[in-house]
Amino acid sequence: MNLPTSVKPCYLHTGRRYFVQTALLSVASVPLMLACSPVVTPFKSTDVTGATFAQDFRLKDHNGNPRRLADFKGKIVVTFFGFTHCPDVCPTSMATMAEVKRLLGDQSERLQVLFITVDPERDTQALLKEYMANFDPSFIALRPEPEELKDIAAGFKIYYKKVPGSTPTSYTMDHSAGKYIFDTEVRVRLFSPYGTDAATIASDILVLLSKA
Numbered sequence: 001m002n003l004p005t006s007v008k009p010c011y012l013h014t015g016r017r018y019f020v021q022t023a024l025l026s027v028a029s030v031p032l033m034l035a036c037s038p039v040v041t042p043f044k045s046t047d048v049t050g051a052t053f054a055q056d057f058r059l060k061d062h063n064g065n066p067r068r069l070a071d072f073k074g075k076i077v078v079t080f081f082g083f084t085h086c087p088d089v090c091p092t093s094m095a096t097m098a099e100v101k102r103l104l105g106d107q108s109e110r111l112q113v114l115f116i117t118v119d120p121e122r123d124t125q126a127l128l129k130e131y132m133a134n135f136d137p138s139f140i141a142l143r144p145e146p147e148e149l150k151d152i153a154a155g156f157k158i159y160y161k162k163v164p165g166s167t168p169t170s171y172t173m174d175h176s177a178g179k180y181i182f183d184t185e186v187r188v189r190l191f192s193p194y195g196t197d198a199a200t201i202a203s204d205i206l207v208l209l210s211k212a
Helices: 089-103 105-110 125-133 146-155 198-210
Strands: 010-014 017-021 059-061 076-082 111-117 140-143 160-163 172-175 179-182 188-192
Touching: 076 089, 076 198, 089 105, 089 111, 089 198, 105 111, 105 198, 111 125, 125 140, 179 198, 188 198
Parallel strands: 076 111, 111 140
Antiparallel strands: 010 017, 059 140, 076 179, 160 172, 179 188
């Protein structure tokens, strides 16, 4: 049996006989193609297409303006949860996103990075605005009120926990450090774990843009 080169047949062993099932490219086809290898996606990050978490929200940005994910329709949105007093993970992640924007070249204006603080107690709007300016002026910080933080963290499946320090104000925050990437229809599509390099993230964003 001659099979299209794009089809990998699945063989079932039943005693002395071997059977192969393959899908015929016609309306009248009846045999069902059995999947023998995992579906290959064009992405290097974890594909979470169709996820029911990481949905829209309404939070104030570092200028005090109310923002929703839907406001950024037409752009690729990358969300990251962190805090300005973070010593390493957060600045490293934001610096990576600044490099991603540079790598996107003439497509860079189609990227929107959102930094959502898990430390609204210390992260004032003014401090968040100053923090964003350290990386890229187009990046936007969002500040949930303390009573809103629990809900948005649950909605995005984000972990955070206050860790006491030597003084009441010297505490730190444990938190999830991955990034969610949304397509131009503001649907969550990818999860990029902490440590993913800028070139990998930029490559995935370009794939999403090519499908927009």
